Amino acid sequence: MTQPLLIAADTILTGFDRDGEPILLENAALVIRDGLIADAGTAAAMRRKHPDTDQTGGAGTAIIPGLINAHHHVGVTPFQMGAQDQPLELWFAERLRMRDVPPDLDTLYSGFEMVASGVTTVQHLHSRAPGDVAAVLDRANQIIGAYDRLGMRVSYSFAMRDQNRILYDDDQVFLDLLPAAMRPIAARYLAGFGLNLDDQAQVFHELRKTYRDKDRVAVQIAPANLHWLSDAGLEMAARLHDATGAPMHMHLLETPYQRDYAARRGRGSAVEQIDRFGLLGPDLTIGHGVWLDHDDLALCRRKGVCLCHNCSSNLRLKSGTADLNAFLAAGLPVALGIDEAGINDDRDMLQEMRLALTLHRPAGHDAPAPTAAQILRMATQHGAATTPFRNRIGGLAVGQAADLVVLDWNRVTYPWQDPRTGFADVLLRRAKSDAVLQVLVAGRRIFVDGAFVTVDHKQQLDRLRQWHLRPRTKTDDEIAELADTALDLVRGYYGTWR
Ligand SMILES: [Zn+2]
Structure with missing residues (x-):
């Protein structure tokens, strides 16, 4: 047992009441013991009751629950690696040019940005992992290990996919679009991502076993998106969930083309189609959901589905503007995710919250707009609900994890x-x-006065820069040329859809 810590502040936000109003303690203190909030109340009362504690914090500060970035993929951004923002379907081609950054360095890079903006938990959706089961597990372990070194809490999932890697159509259709000389390069690239469904299930089970007893690591299921999974893949995701109860996070209806794809695939809307496999329920979070219609939202509400709003990403990739006010009015828990990168091309959760607060303010005196409290709840309590940690995190009531941010309120x-x-x-x-x-995460300080406690920030960024300064390989150049060529061909392909 570690020495208990008493941490005081002018204002402490411990959570939200039934009406979604912030619960605030003034001139207050939290007592932290064994990684949990052991007690909370006025600072004077806490000092009297717990005289044996280490004491910190005080006037001029405020404490909020650690923020939760509920949708994240990579460290070094696509833009940093030469991929311009494009409409999502074209961006899949554009971003082929990204080099394969070592996973530990890549994870630390965005981890630094998250922690510095108050994020304590990330939902890491790992979508780029070539190789066999051992190679994918090695990458996953490096990613989880990097978060662990930094001291963050992570919910990790390996994105399940078994088809349509570039287009919302068969990989062969994509290959046939390309000039003959480029087909072997593209085929080789795609073959690197060839794990079958059983192998993907094995990755999930192995990781769950490895991290079973680790407080700050959880593993969940990520059926990547409707178009990326065959019926057998959707069935597999549902089976994994049934067997383990692990929550699921699934991209869905990010763009109008994804809505059109669902219509082409048939048997109802995208939401109805995944419902057929039993995926809809309180353990499913739909990422993006920009093109959910009224009926889809009603179905999600009946089933208790969570949503994740990815505000910056929707703007940058021209996906459309999600009707956040409709999501909130439907009473669904809505989390907030930065996705690949925010509008400043970084992972600043305070900025993302401000963007979400400001973007959804349509004209009209009586038109709905989110409140600051609603956005803050999205980034804390509702984000927590989309992870396996559930209500152990996302608030600072007695018994919850001591994942928190001390702010210089002055x-x-x-x-x-x-x-x-x-x-x-x-x-x-x-x-x-x-x-x-x-x-603080689980009661442990991981970032103090602008410095990371456990990892040398500058040293890691220097390593990352050195890695990028390596000469480009022949494969790097071939893939970049493939991306250049594919962009127009992919645009032409979707031109035939409408
Ligand atoms: Zn995403």
């Missing part, structure tokens, strides 16, 4: 902020990552 409100403005409003509108003083 900095947030300097030189002036009307003190009558609500706490959540001020946090959402004015807090930047330079106000993040400390980040």
Whole structure:
């Protein structure tokens, strides 16, 4: 048992009440023992009751639950590696040019950005892992290991896919679009991602076994998207869920082309199609869902599905604007995810929250718009609900994990902020990552005064830069040429759809 810690602040947000209003403690303190919130109350009462604690924090600070980035894939962004933002379907071709960054370095890079903006838990959806079962497991272990070194909490899933890797159509259709000289290059590339469904299930089971007893690591299921899975693949995802109860996170209806694909595949809307396999329920989170219609939302509501709003990504990849107000009005838990990168091409969760707050404000005095409290709840409590950690995280009530962010509230409100403005409003509108003083995960400090406690930030970024300075290989150049050529061909292919 470690020495208990008492951490005080002017304001502590411990969670949300039944109406979604923030529960705030003023002049308060939390007592942390064995990684959990052991007690909470006024600072004076906590000091009297727990005189044997190490004491920290105090005036001029605020504490919020650690933020949850509920949808994440990679570290170094596609843009950093030369892939311009494109409409999603074209971007799949554009991003072929990305080099294969060592997974530990790549994970630390975005992990640094997340933690520095107050993220304590990430839903890592691992979608690029070539090779056999052993190679995929090695990558997964490197990714999970990097989060572990940094001290973050991670819900990891390996994206299940067994078809249509580039187009919403057979891989052979894509190969046939290409000039003959490029087909072997593309075929070789695609063959690298050839794990069959049984192998993919084995990856899931092995990882669950490996991390069974690890408090800060959980493994869940990621049926990648309707078009990426055959009926057998959708069935497999449902079976894995039935056997283990592990939650699932699935991209769905990200663009109008994905809606059209569902119509071509037949048997109802995309949501109805996955419902046929038993995937809809409280253990499923739909990522994006930009093109969910009214009936789809009603079905999701009946089944208790969670949604994940990926605001920046929808903008950058021209996917459309999700009707967040309709999601919230339907009463579904909605999480918030930064996806590959936010509007600043980084993983700044405070920025992503501000974007979500601001984007969904349609004209009209009475038109709905999200409140700051709703967005904050998305990034904490509702994000938690989409992970296997559930309500162990996402709030700071007694018994929950001590995953929290200490903010320099003087900095947030300097030189002036009307003190009558609500706490959540001020946090959402004015807090930047330079106000993040400390980040704790499971009661352990992982970020203090701008520095990472367990990993040398500068050294890792230098390693990453050195890796990228390596001379390009023949394969790098061939793949970049393939991406250039494929872009127009893929555009032409979808031109025949409409
Ligand atoms: Zn995604």
